[in-house]
Amino acid sequence: MASRPWPSLRPETAEWEAFAVALAEHGTTPCRGGEAWTHEDPGPRRAAALACRACPLAELCHEAAESTHEPWGVFGGIDRTPKAGRPPNTERKTA
Numbered sequence: 001m002a003s004r005p006w007p008s009l010r011p012e013t014a015e016w017e018a019f020a021v022a023l024a025e026h027g028t029t030p031c032r033g034g035e036a037w038t039h040e041d042p043g044p045r046r047a048a049a050l051a052c053r054a055c056p057l058a059e060l061c062h063e064a065a066e067s068t069h070e071p072w073g074v075f076g077g078i079d080r081t082p083k084a085g086r087p088p089n090t091e092r093k094t095a
């Protein structure tokens with residue numbers, strides 16, 4: 001398996017609900033239909049994190065991922081996938 005599907009929106013937190021509302025209003029995002037955001041190889045995930053910089057929902061996306069402690073994949077421009085021997089990455093870099 002090279003990737004996993006985009007996680008279904010889980011509005012069980014206020015952050016995910018806010019993200020879902022914004023996504024419905026915005027219509028699309030760079031990750032829509034893309035597999036790189038959840039690819040098992042780090043290279044595609046690095047490219048995905050860069051593509052997130054063009055996303056107007058990045059802040060909400062990051063907050064949603066934080067609210068449910070998403071364990072891996074790219075959200076809001078950061079790759080949360082743990083590197084070997086390290087805890088998950090949850091720090092969001094602003095450009």
Ligand code: SF4
Pocket residue numbers: 029030031032037051052055056057058059061062074075076077
């Ligand atoms: S910030 Fe979130 S919604 Fe936007 S492209 Fe990245 S992963 Fe997708």
